[in-house]
Amino acid sequence: MELPLYTKQQLALRNGQDKPEIWVAYLGFIYDVTESRLWRNGKHYEHWAGQDLTEELSDAPHTEGVFEKFKAVGKLK
Template identity: 80%
Template sequence: MSELPEFTKNQLALRNGQDKPEIWVAYQNTIYDVTESGLWKNGKHYEHWAGQDLTEELEDAPHTYAVFSRLKVVGTLKVV
């Protein structure tokens, strides 16, 4: 099994739906591609913005980790 690439918070921030064609979000140190999701059009989903780590923001979200299991994993968030 190949190891996933690591991305910094700055690299993740560029995938915000505005700067590059990819739209990514991080959750619990895993980066997910939400580009094809209609829920993330233009990099925004309700009050959440793409291109960032949403772990803390989603602590009180009405859904569970199962939402992320449907998304493509593109890498891990580099912890510095």
Template identity: 75%
Template sequence: MDKNDLPAYTVGQLALRNGQDKEQIWVAYQGIIYDVTSSRLWRDGKHYEHWAGQDLTTELEEDAPHNANVFDKYKAVGILK
């Protein structure tokens, strides 16, 4: 699916997909929202010091031990507007 075909979500809508308010666990990176629900590393909406339901671009670019390819295995479900 082309990212231009993805639905747009607000920051507020993303925030609800934190693994606690709704079952979905989503995170955004560089404007794309990924569904990480299936990852055992994101149980309960937390992955080390990172919380789901938010844009992680700044956090990951500053101090993550991996690069953007980490999201290649997850489905892009939307764009952050």
């Protein structure tokens, strides 16, 4: 199944505040992190949901493998 495409503006609405979904993007894929207790209220340490976190992963204490726990729900346009 082909994943739907979303704009950065559509992604930005999935921040846990404007819409109930909490999504983040990494390497062009959008992941649903709504169920993660670490993303409660759309914030994860100094990171906010609804954004592309590709550039910020180098600062994280974990690797990109963390995204394997979450379902990809779309691709970033």
